[in-house]
Amino acid sequence: MKAACSAGTHSFDKSEGVFTRAATKLPFLSKNTYFTKDFIDHNRLAFQLHLERIADFLLPGESVWWTSKVEHIEFHDGLEEPVSKPSGPLLGHFRDTNVKEELQRVSDCWTKCLARKVALPMDEIRLQNANGRVRYVAWPTNESILLADAAPDAEAAADAEAAADADAAA
Numbered sequence: 001m002k003a004a005c006s007a008g009t010h011s012f013d014k015s016e017g018v019f020t021r022a023a024t025k026l027p028f029l030s031k032n033t034y035f036t037k038d039f040i041d042h043n044r045l046a047f048q049l050h051l052e053r054i055a056d057f058l059l060p061g062e063s064v065w066w067t068s069k070v071e072h073i074e075f076h077d078g079l080e081e082p083v084s085k086p087s088g089p090l091l092g093h094f095r096d097t098n099v100k101e102e103l104q105r106v107s108d109c110w111t112k113c114l115a116r117k118v119a120l121p122m123d124e125i126r127l128q129n130a131n132g133r134v135r136y137v138a139w140p141t142n143e144s145i146l147l148a149d150a151a152p153d154a155e156a157a158a159d160a161e162a163a164a165d166a167d168a169a170a
Contacts, residue, residue: 032078037071040122048126055110056089062119073121 040047051058057065064087066075084091089109097105113120114127117140125139 032081033075034072035075035121037073040073044122044124045126048122051120051122052110053106055106055113058113058120059089059109059116059118060085060087062121066121068121 035047062068064085065077066073068074092102112118114125120139122139124136126134127137128134
């Protein structure tokens with residue numbers, strides 16, 4: 001019996017050593033994740049599917065968990081980054097939910113991103129209607145949202161003009 005136990009331990013120690021040696025050859029993953037704009041352009045669908053799986057981290061908007069640079073998109077997921085941020089998402093425990101509920105929660109977050117027109121690290125997204133028909137829609141980047149906010153709203157401008165005319169008449 002003792003020989004069988006020591007043989008099992010030896011086998012475990014041997015395999016542990018193999019994995020340890022292999023792990024030392026892996027790159028140290030302490031830095032943030034980068035996707036080049038060229039990669040995104042050539043892999044649009046795969047990148048969108050990735051975004052849909054991490055939608056809860058996109059919901060707070062740009063500059064929280066990701067930033068857009070000239071040449072790439074940077075996700076703030078390295079070891080030097082905080083594990084959680086006040087803007088969300090709330091981190092749960094694996095005992096509090098199951099995979100089906102978690103996938104539904106993330107899907108709901110993606111729907112919220114679309115409904116709120118949250119800036120996404122893509123300039124075009126693929127949408128599919130209930131009939132299965134696919135269409136591509138230009139999506140506002142953070143820059144285009146800022147430009148739209150800076151542009152005067154025609155209705156608000158007309159209301160301001162009418163108020164100014166009323167003040168001038170009084």
